[in-house]
Each structure stands twice: as structure tokens, then as C-alpha cells.
Amino acid sequence: MLKKRERIEDDFMSYGSEQEQPKKAASSGVLSKLIQFLLVVVLLGVVGFMGLFGYRYLQQNKTGDNTPLPVAKNPQSTVPATPVAAVAPQKSTTMPTGAQTIAAQNTNAPKQRMYTQEEMQEIVKMLMAQMQNGNMHKAPVTTPTQTEVQQSQEQTVKVSAQKAEKQDALVAALNLAEVDEIDDIEPEVSDNVKNVDSVKAKKIKNGKKVDHYNKVVVKKSANSYDDLANLSMQIGDIVSDMKTKKDKSSDYTSSIKKEVSTRVAEMRVVVVKSGDTLSKIAKRAYGKALEYPRILKANPDLIKNPNNIYVGQRLRVPMNDI
Amino acid sequence: MKKIGTALIAAIMTSSTLQATSNDVLVKITPDIPYLYVNHMGQKVKIGRIQDTTNRLTDDYTKTSRACPPFCIHPTKVNDKIKTIAEVEMARFLKEQVNSGKGVVIDARLKSWYELETIPSAINIPFPVMESGTKETAEKVLRLLGMQVGKDGSRDFSKAKELAVFCNGVWCDQSHRLIDGMLKYGYPAEKIAYYRDGFQGWKLLGLTTVVQKENVK
Amino acid sequence: MASVMLIGSSLQAQNDDVLVKITPDIPWLYVTHLGQKVKIGRIQDTTNRLTDDYTKTSRACPPFCIHPTKVNDKIKTIAEVEMAHFLKNRVNSGKGVVIDARLKSWYELETIPSAVNIPYTVMDSGTKNTAEKVFRLLGMKTGKDGKWDFSKAKELAVFDNGVWCDQSRRLIDGLLKYGYPAQKIVYYRDGFQGWKLLGLTTVVQKENVK
Numbered sequence: 001m002l003k004k005r006e007r008i009e010d011d012f013m014s015y016g017s018e019q020e021q022p023k024k025a026a027s028s029g030v031l032s033k034l035i036q037f038l039l040v041v042v043l044l045g046v047v048g049f050m051g052l053f054g055y056r057y058l059q060q061n062k063t064g065d066n067t068p069l070p071v072a073k074n075p076q077s078t079v080p081a082t083p084v085a086a087v088a089p090q091k092s093t094t095m096p097t098g099a100q101t102i103a104a105q106n107t108n109a110p111k112q113r114m115y116t117q118e119e120m121q122e123i124v125k126m127l128m129a130q131m132q133n134g135n136m137h138k139a140p141v142t143t144p145t146q147t148e149v150q151q152s153q154e155q156t157v158k159v160s161a162q163k164a165e166k167q168d169a170l171v172a173a174l175n176l177a178e179v180d181e182i183d184d185i186e187p188e189v190s191d192n193v194k195n196v197d198s199v200k201a202k203k204i205k206n207g208k209k210v211d212h213y214n215k216v217v218v219k220k221s222a223n224s225y226d227d228l229a230n231l232s233m234q235i236g237d238i239v240s241d242m243k244t245k246k247d248k249s250s251d252y253t254s255s256i257k258k259e260v261s262t263r264v265a266e267m268r269v270v271v272v273k274s275g276d277t278l279s280k281i282a283k284r285a286y287g288k289a290l291e292y293p294r295i296l297k298a299n300p301d302l303i304k305n306p307n308n309i310y311v312g313q314r315l316r317v318p319m320n321d322i
Numbered sequence: 323m324k325k326i327g328t329a330l331i332a333a334i335m336t337s338s339t340l341q342a343t344s345n346d347v348l349v350k351i352t353p354d355i356p357y358l359y360v361n362h363m364g365q366k367v368k369i370g371r372i373q374d375t376t377n378r379l380t381d382d383y384t385k386t387s388r389a390c391p392p393f394c395i396h397p398t399k400v401n402d403k404i405k406t407i408a409e410v411e412m413a414r415f416l417k418e419q420v421n422s423g424k425g426v427v428i429d430a431r432l433k434s435w436y437e438l439e440t441i442p443s444a445i446n447i448p449f450p451v452m453e454s455g456t457k458e459t460a461e462k463v464l465r466l467l468g469m470q471v472g473k474d475g476s477r478d479f480s481k482a483k484e485l486a487v488f489c490n491g492v493w494c495d496q497s498h499r500l501i502d503g504m505l506k507y508g509y510p511a512e513k514i515a516y517y518r519d520g521f522q523g524w525k526l527l528g529l530t531t532v533v534q535k536e537n538v539k
Numbered sequence: 540m541a542s543v544m545l546i547g548s549s550l551q552a553q554n555d556d557v558l559v560k561i562t563p564d565i566p567w568l569y570v571t572h573l574g575q576k577v578k579i580g581r582i583q584d585t586t587n588r589l590t591d592d593y594t595k596t597s598r599a600c601p602p603f604c605i606h607p608t609k610v611n612d613k614i615k616t617i618a619e620v621e622m623a624h625f626l627k628n629r630v631n632s633g634k635g636v637v638i639d640a641r642l643k644s645w646y647e648l649e650t651i652p653s654a655v656n657i658p659y660t661v662m663d664s665g666t667k668n669t670a671e672k673v674f675r676l677l678g679m680k681t682g683k684d685g686k687w688d689f690s691k692a693k694e695l696a697v698f699d700n701g702v703w704c705d706q707s708r709r710l711i712d713g714l715l716k717y718g719y720p721a722q723k724i725v726y727y728r729d730g731f732q733g734w735k736l737l738g739l740t741t742v743v744q745k746e747n748v749k
């Protein structure tokens with residue numbers, strides 16, 4: 001049941017006015033251009049001012065770490081692994097094994113711990129430093145100058161480590177206590193497992209297999225239709241009968257249809273046969289046995305546990321380059 | 323007395339094994355729903371989550387940057403009247419409304435998307451049907467959803483099903499277009515829920531999906 | 540006049556040049572993080588995929604169960620569009636603050652630009668004294684009668700790792716426990732996972748460089 005919102009909605013809070021739908025963008029293009037021009041005229045007086053400040057700001061920023069990165073395919077930041085703690089010895093983190101223990105899974109374990117008064121004070125001190133040094137309301141963010149706008153897109157910004165260095169040993173110790181709650185390292189092919197591509201598929205009869213595919217293949221059968229299936233079929237018939245014509249859905253529809261080919265490529269699978277190895281499957285799927293890393297990338301559970309390949313298993317062999 | 327005794331023992335044993343099975347599930351859907359059953363095209367499907375805690379999603383649903391426009395991020399809500407729901411509410415909806423016939427999950431995407439992979443029990447109403455289809459077509463669909471037309475031609479939705487509408491994810495506009503179309507024909511807003519996270523959210527939690535048209539090599 | 544028009548049109552062109560915008564009228568936006576100016580934008584490569592631990596699907600439940608859409612009836616759940624507006628209108632004017640409710644180590648590794656860290660443990664298991672200190676930093680005042688006055692307190696947008704993460708809920712519960720007004724709190728449910736899945740800019744304070 002929906003409850004009415006009694007209070008007055010603020011400008012950012014009101015969802016009703018936030019109808020930023022693509023179809024409205026086109027019609028308001030001309031209007032927005034007009035508003036843009038008027039704003040530019042207003043900016044005339046401010047531009048001179050900003051040019052000065054912008055130049056000064058850029059001079060300051062050059063000493064910072066704003067090195068623009070080239071737009072790579074996967075411009076990921078550093079993978080969050082165990083943080084480097086220079087102060088005290090680290091707790092050793094073990095690689096998660098096949099056995100699933102709760103300890104290994106405690107990725108964001110919100111462990112209940114009682115902080116002492118001193119620890120709390122340290123946290124509040126840090127918070128104060130964040131709030132005040134952050135200069136939230138003292139440095140109003142101005143409209144960027146042209147040069148700033150032209151900076152290339154970078155996705156992680158390194159904030160200077162000066163603040164971190166000011167922390168005392170107590171706070172550092174607090175950090176270390178939380179280290180083992182950080183997530184495990186990204187899977188790499190274990191050094192112990194050689195020739196991952198030639199591991200033969202197991203035949204599993206009754207044993208439990210952890211299903212990483214988790215997709216049920218449903219066939220159309222005339223035998224067991226229930227009400228829901230009938231509903232589905234009937235609507236399907238209506239949809240099929242619809243005459244396609246140029247309508248307001250068309251543009252959007254065609255852009256979605258283009259994306260379907262990606263989906264189809266992603267959903268390509270092979271069913272593992274007896275005697276199969278990753279190399280053989282790669283040959284079948286990609287034409288080259290040496291392309292097996294593509295299969296590992298698409299089925300990362302095999303990276304750490306190559307022995308988990310079994311007959312009848314469905315493996316993703318996407319056509320796309322990941 | 324004997325019959326009651328054995329029945330009681332059988333009941334206790336069954337419930338304890340069920341309890342044991344429930345406790346065996348490491349990654350549940352909600353704390354009290356480890357998994358649940360639905361029907362898809364008449365076939366029973368068990369919806370559960372992948373149990374490998376190191377499992378990662380690697381397909382096209384991990385793509386981060388679809389061009390905006392036209393694939394812009396949507397706000398939390400469609401409008402003030404339509405409820406936005408997520409996976410917990412979906413699980414309950416499936417268990418209660420869908421399995422009793424009172425509700426239905428609607429996949430608003432084009433048919434090719436639906437057939438490749440979708441949420442178990444979902445039926446497909448591609449958004450063009452309601453957005454730009456004829457009134458005749460729309461009414462046919464609405465009737466199947468439980469709308470009745472009175473003698474005066476007025477539309478009566480009192481027996482119409484509750485709908486949970488989804489599409490690909492937060493950037494996908496297909497569910498909005500379908501919902502707009504439904505509202506246009508008078509479908510009551512309180513009978514529509516918007517599953518915003520959509521198919522991406524579903525997959526990111528390792529939930530079971532169904533495939534109707536396999537792309538097998 | 541010509542130069543103004545040139546600048547105007549090139550700004551417009553810059554706007555149009557952005558392929559992957561945050562919202563149709565917000566291609567990118569600026570905030571400050573610990574005094575440093577940060578541009579929040581989305582990765583522009585349309586083939587880019589997320590590959591890190593935020594693509595993990597199956598955290599044990601319990602304890603990492605999926606959360607419902609809302610925390611409670613009074614607190615609004617928001618998403619990225621509302622976050623963008625919040626950053627532009629509230630954070631940059633000082634009226635609001637984005638709160639990272641996770642433990643500090645998470646925050647330092649990677650977080651949302653402009654976010655301030657209040658680990659949930661501060662409110663969850665801290666003392667009233669600590670809560671008071673934090674509240675004062677957030678704009679609470681004490682009235683003449685000694686009661687806590689939140690009329691000038693900041694609006695908070697609270698987030699954590701994602702829909703399975705409990706840290707934000709615990710922080711919010713703690714905030715409410717000590718009297719922070721519910722209408723000044725919003726819950727960014729998608730959290731850091733949602734943020735990253737849309738290729739949005741993040742900040743790194745403590746790099747893990749090998």
C-alpha cells in the first residue's frame with residue numbers, strides 16, 4: 001500500500017519533476033540552447049574573473065596527482081586488496097580454498113566491537129579534520145573554465161596521503177584490525193595448477209555440483225501448460241500479430257535491437273562432452289585451442305578450481321572480447 | 323491414537339529435514355526464504371542463488387557505460403504513485419501473488435531479450451504493445467490481465483492482476499515505456515510495481531534465470 | 540562578443556560531446572574531496588566492464604542478506620540521479636553531506652568523491668557523548684533548554700557497499716536512536732556497487748601499490 005507524502009518536496013527530492021526521459025531531451029533542445037546563450041551572456045562578466053582564478057587553480061593542481069590517464073578499456077583503479085600498512089605487521093590473509101568457510105566469506109563482516117573512549121575520540125578527531133579541512137562550504141565550486149573542461153576523463157583521483165600520515169598509532173591499529181574484513185584478492189590462475197587447459201571433464205553421477213551457470217533451459221511443451229503459461233502464450237500471439245509500423249517506439253527499438261546481438265554473443269554456450277578439455281572446447285568454440293583463457297575469463301570459477309569441469313556442464317563461450 | 327502418533331512423528335521428521343535443508347543453504351534469498359519454486363511455461367523452476375561465494379558476474383551485465391542518451395540512468399521512482407521494489411519484495415511477490423495467480427511478473431523487453439534469458443515465471447509484454455500499439459491490441463492484453471469492460475464500455479480493473487514490471491536495469495527505458503502505456507489505458511497505479519534493479523540486479527545476486535532460446539555451439 | 544559566443548558554443552559542444560552522461564542535463568559535475576577538486580563523470584568507453592570484487596554475486600546470507608527497498612517508512616531511498624542532484628545542490632552549498640558508513644579501511648581504499656566517513660560503529664556501539672560530538676559537526680545546536688536542535692543540521696545521504704551490506708542501515712539506526720531527524724536522512728541503497736557499475740568516478744586515499 002502506498003502512503004502519500006505529506007511533506008513538501010524539495011527540489012532535489014521530488015521525483016516527479018525529475019523526469020529526465022530521453023524522449024523529452026530532443027524537444028527541449030532548442031529551448032536549452034536559448035537558455036545556454038543567455039547564460040553565456042551573463043557569464044561574460046564572470047569569465048574574466050574565472051579565467052584568473054582558473055589559471056591560478058591550474059597552477060596549484062599541476063603539483064597534485066591529476067595525471068590524466070589514457071582512456072583504456074578497463075581503466076580500473078587498484079584492486080581493493082589488503083591495504084599496505086607500513087606501521088605494524090600485517091595479519092596474513094589466506095587465499096580462499098575450495099572449502100567454503102564462513103571466515104573466508106566475511107567480506108564486509110560488520111563485526112561488533114566496542115571501541116574504547118580514546119578510540120572514539122580519535123575517530124571524532126578524524127571526522128573533524130575531514131569536515132573542516134574539506135572546506136565544504138568555504139570553497140564554492142565554480143563553473144569550469146574551458147581548459148578544465150578539456151581535461152581527459154580520469155576515473156580515480158589520488159588524494160594526497162598527507163592526512164593519512166598524520167594519524168597516530170592508535171588509529172593505525174584500528175585500521176589493521178579491520179584488514180581481515182577486506183575482500184579477497186582477484187582470482188589468478190594458481191601456480192599449483194599447471195596445464196589448466198588439459199584437465200579432463202569429470203563425469204558426475206550423483207554428487208553435488210555447485211552450479212555456476214544457474215540458468216534453467218525451458219522448452220515449449222504442449223503438455224503441462226498452466227494458467228500462467230497460457231497467459232504467456234496468448235499474449236505472445238497478440239504480440240506476433242501486431243503489425244510493425246513506424247511509430248514513436250521505433251528509434252528506441254532499433255537501438256535496443258542492436259544491443260541484442262551483444263546479448264546473443266554473451267549467451268553462447270557449449271555443453272561439455274565426455275573427453276573434453278578446455279583446449280578442445282576452445283578449438284570448437286573459437287577455432288583455436290590456445291583461446292582457452294577466454295573461457296576462463298567467462299567462467300571464473302574454473303580459474304581457481306579447474307577440476308570443477310564436468311560432463312554436461314554448460315560453459316559460457318562468448319563471442320565478444322571481454 | 324496410533325494413526326495420529328505416526329502422523330505426528332512423520333510430520334516432525336519431515337519438518338526437521340526441511341529445516342535441515344533450509345539451514346544448509348549458505349546463500350539465501352532472504353533470511354526466511356532460502357529458495358522458492360515457481361512455474362515457467364508450465365515447467366517447475368527452483369529459484370535460488372549461486373552458492374559459491376567467490377562467484378562473479380562476467381557477462382554483458384557488467385558493462386558500465388551505455389550511451390546516455392538514450393540509455394540514461396533512471397530516478398528511483400517512476401512517479402509518486404507507483405511503488406519501486408527490489409529483490410526482497412520480488413521474492414515475496416513470487417511466493418504469494420504469482421503462485422496464487424493474483425499477480426504476474428512482466429518482462430517489458432523486446433521478445434528477443436526475453437527468450438534469451440529472463441526471470442523465472444515472467445511473461446513478456448514488449449513495451450511497443452502498450453506504447454504504440456493499437457487500442458484494440460492493448461485491450462486484448464489488458465483483458466488477459468483481468469480487465470473487464472462494462473456494458474457502457476467502461477474499463478473495470480477491480481479483478482486485474484498485480485504487476486511487477488522490469489527490464490534490463492537502471493539505464494533501461496523499456497519498463498518505463500510499458501508502464502506509461504498501461505497507465506494511459508487506465509491500469510491502476512497501485513497495482514503496478516517497478517522492479518528498478520531489473521535483470522542486472524537479479525543477475526548480480528546470482529539468482530536463477532530461465533533460457534528459452536539457447537545459443538548453443 | 541564573438542569570443543563569448545565561441546566559449547559558449549564550445550561549452551555547449553563539450554556538453555554534447557559527452558557520450559555517457561550522468562543524467563541528460565548533467566554530463567559531469569565537480570565536488571571537493573578533502574579540499575581537492577574532483578570531477579565526477581562516467582567512463583566513456585561503451586565496451587567497458589566492471590571486473591573487480593563488486594561483480595561478486597553470492598555473499599553468504601545470513602549475514603549479508605539483500606536489503607528491502609526501504610529502511611523504514613520515513614527514510615527516503617535514493618539512487619544515482621538523486622545523488623547527482625544532491626551533490627550539485629546540497630553538498631556543494633554545504634547544506635548536505637554524503638556519508639560513507641563503512642569501516643575506515645574501506646573508505647580509504649575507494650569511496651565516492653566528497654563523501655565523509657562515519658563508520659557505523661561510531662553510532663552503533665558508541666556513547667551518547669560521541670554521538671553528540673558527531674552531531675555538532677553535522678550542524679546540531681543545543682537550545683537554551685539543553686535540548687538538541689537539528690533545524691540547521693545537514694542533510695545526509697548515507698551509503699555503504701551495496702544492497703547486501705548492512706553498514707549503512709546500522710549507521711542510520713544509530714543516527715535515529717540519538718535523535719537525528721529522519722527527514723534529513725536519505726539511503727542510497729545501490730551503494731558503492733551501484734556507483735561503480737555505472738562507471739562513476741571514485742577517489743582513492745590509500746593506494747595499494749605494488
